[in-house]
Amino acid sequence: MNNEIIGFDDLLEANRDFARTFSLGGFDGVAHRGIAVVTCMDSRIDPLGMLGLKPGDAKIFRNPGGRVDEVAMEALILGVHLLEVDRILVIPHTRCAVASSTEEELHAQLDARTGVDTSWQHLHVITDQRRTVRYDVHKVRAHPLVPESVLVGGFLYDVDTGLLEQIC
Template sequence: MTSAFDDLLAANRTYAEHHALKGFDGIAHAGVAMVTCMDSRIDPLRMIGLEPGDAKILRNPGGRVTDQVLVAVVLGVTLLKVQRVMIVEHTRCAMAGSTEDELHERIAERTGTDATWMSLGAINDQERTIREDVHRVRSHPLVPADINVGGFVYDVDTGLLSPVAEA
């Protein structure tokens, strides 16, 4: 019986033949956590010169600091040796290029189902959102004062990060 995942499972078997992270301890060896968008144009580790095992990567639509992301950040900074938290949004992001209503309309057109009950997290002002998310991490009572938090915009066309906020 064939599966829609056969090609991916075959690729995984090839990957596993040379898997280099056996016995890895799971900490962030470079002391970095990155919150970024799920956009496939973003290669979080390589864009900052890191390798697997160096950082904790937290991805969601728009790269927002949600309640669940905050849980992961707290765990990272208290248990997994994270010392720097990067919040990285990006250019030409669907979440920043559409309103909440537009996103709901597109989902309804595609699925035939009203999705207005779901908060999607559209971003109206990217730099303001980044500053707010940096503040949200920095002001969390379980994030120690010695943790560095920065917010950036990643340009998907040039590959460059631009600083927006640091706390």
Template structure:
């Protein structure tokens, strides 16, 4: 099993940080509408700060994160709600460089997870990405053709470079 650097640490450090955060909290009473009209679908990778990478702040955008930054049924559900009820009129789909989902095969991910868990993971689907640009184009098409995404919503795809911080557009 892989040893986690914070295993056994508990949550005291996080609760203390939350108390400090709450002292300067200024979103009280905010209605949840995306102030900048933006939704971002991106990977769960901790190297990605989805708001700051496009100059936004808390309250400006709706963020949906998952392994690989893919637009599956859960992301589509979030985007439909966001475009009709939460003020979103621009959608960015943003996978990133050096993503584990795009640099490992399905078999490799199953093997790695199984080894870490000490359990058979051959039954689990991780949705490895063989061609990241092709997958991004498929996801953009999925958003653009979905019958319940609000009309007139702009959608764009970018690959975020985790080593430079730059976005590269993919159409």
């Protein structure tokens, strides 16, 4: 029985090309520059490139809005204690869909595209990015499993200029 799913051939071919020059085999998986980044899933963001990093330098966690939610906190705690993370950057971005729309507006868009009522799905809209990043940074700094020695900063990434603005 053939278990291949049609529609991924281009990506599998790209992966074979990537594997021909793959150089990270045997990598130990720690963050060699001691960095963890929480940022948005937005495809305009290159987390390593925007910080001058390369594969192996940092742990990257992405979700809508770049929030420090329960799962992101879990990743940060594991990073700090098991993967040599000693600096954490929380980086939402400009023109983010979850920060520039109300939950009602996003649901209206989803309803129109899906043809079903999506009001049951919480979308975690952000009403004030600067306040939210300060809250998330405080949440990390105050967590009992994140030592005071870990540096935690909050930034806003501008998707039009590529620049970071330090918020806290």
